[in-house]
Amino acid sequence: MRLYRFLTGPDDASFCHKLTAALNKxxxxxxxxxxxxxxxxxAMRCGxxxxxxxxxxEYSPDMKLGDY
Structure with a gap:
């Protein structure tokens, strides 16, 4: 199964950390x-x-995608 997420956040280090954590998972x-x-x-926002x-x-709508 392919999972998809769209990460968003402020244009600061917190967004980079969120994205880096996902890449490392x-x-x-x-x-x-x-x-x-x-x-x-x-403010500027990144996505x-x-x-x-x-x-x-198997996909289910109640999955928490960030846990994978």
């Missing part, structure tokens, strides 16, 4: 990163899609 970058201005928070192939697990 076996997730892979998928596509290009995004970068956008959040007018409400008056990156990631994917991971997991064998022997």
């Amino acid at each position: 076996g997730w892979h970058l998928y596509g290009s990163p995004t970068y956008s201005y959040d007018g409400k928070e008056q 990156q899609a990631i994917v991971k192939d997991v064998d022997g697990v």
Whole structure:
């Protein structure tokens, strides 16, 4: 099964740490990163899609994808 997540966060070290943690759990970058201005928070935000192939697990909508 292929899992998909889209990570988002502020343009600071916390986003880089979140993405690094996912990569170290076996997730892979998928596509290009995004970068956008959040007018409400008056701050830049980052986003990156990631994917991971997991064998022997069947998808369920109540899965917590970050646990894989």
